[in-house]
């Protein structure tokens with residue numbers, strides 16, 4: 410069996426792994442690069458692809474897949490997804506096509522969607538001689554890790570995973586797995602998350618403080634998963650105030666409700682959503698910004714979307730607050746706000762008087778969880794590949810695996826091939 414790393418090497422973005430047994434080629438993930446990079450997607454695989462597996466809906470894992478259905482790939486391979494990924498993918502890809510220049514468009518996206526094959530957690534599919542099983546990765550609804558078997562070898566590709574409890578999805582459990590090769594994410598190889606229940610309590614107290622003082626809390630959040638996670642936290646702690654939901658998070662919420670099996674507590678999400686005010690037009694926005702309460706809106710890093718309108722209405726008043734609930738990539742307006750207290754309200758950065766806070770609601774494994782995974786799945790001969798992390802994170806994790814556990818660990822470069 411051969412592994413070829415197409416992307417997601419020493420960076421977050423453009424994830425792609427080609428697995429081949431000489432006759433059959435399967436591609437696991439095919440994402441876009443998120444930042445300013447010349448090539449928006451990894452170079453296309455040199456071989457024909459017999460099947461594509463998209464581990465979850467995030468665009469750094471799935472956003473490049475329509476490229477496989479362009480030009481010389483008019484028919485294209487089947488694409489294996491879970492029901493939530495199938496529902497949410499068009500929403501996120503359509504949104505990306507509006508803002509990013511890519512070597513494909515709506516036509517290729519539709520061709521890909523027509524090739525969707527549904528899998529559920531625990532399902533196995535055989536692509537000629539390669540057997541692929543998917544299991545819950547605990548990252549976002551519908552996200553999976555893959556167990557790939559061929560030539561008597563077993564490869565475990567974690568993709569983005571989380572073994573700690575969140576409100577929205579059940580956590581991953583990889584007990585009993587003893588693969589020959591592990592390809593693992595390294596996003597937080599250098600960081601430890603605070604305890605989730607402590608973050609929740611701090612967050613809820615901070616929200617209540619602002620609202621009881623007559624202010625508005627703006628929570629910029631990703632449309633899929635983070636918005637709903639925050640809603641479930643507010644619901645869990647019985648936060649009784651006006652809660653407004655705006656932007657793509659509304660559509661994503663509606664779609665997620667169609668997949669109760671993929672939610673940890675469908676009833677809780679339903680209750681939370683039924684208490685929300687759903688913004689329909691600009692008038693609703695003005696109204697939401699003028700009464701004490703919480704506004705959850707896209708974009709998560711304040712790069713466009715209705716958050717900009719809310720920033721203009723709320724940022725200058727010190728009674729209000731902006732609570733960031735996801736990692737802010739350097740170079741984004743959200744990161745500028747967090748680091749400097751300035752925000753480009755009308756093009757040029759202006760001082761923000763509202764309270765600014767960051768709460769860690771990460772849906773990725775942290776350093777401790779990554780090390781526990783290594784400990785639990787490794788046998789003496791297991792080889793690890795560290796991907797999906799910044800350069801330092803991928804390198805350090807590989808070094809620590811070799812030092813602490815004595816296993817071979819490799820931090821691969823784009824385009825490298827390894828034979829098992």
Ligand SMILES: [Zn+2]
Pocket residue numbers: 465467470548569
């Ligand atoms: Zn992800």
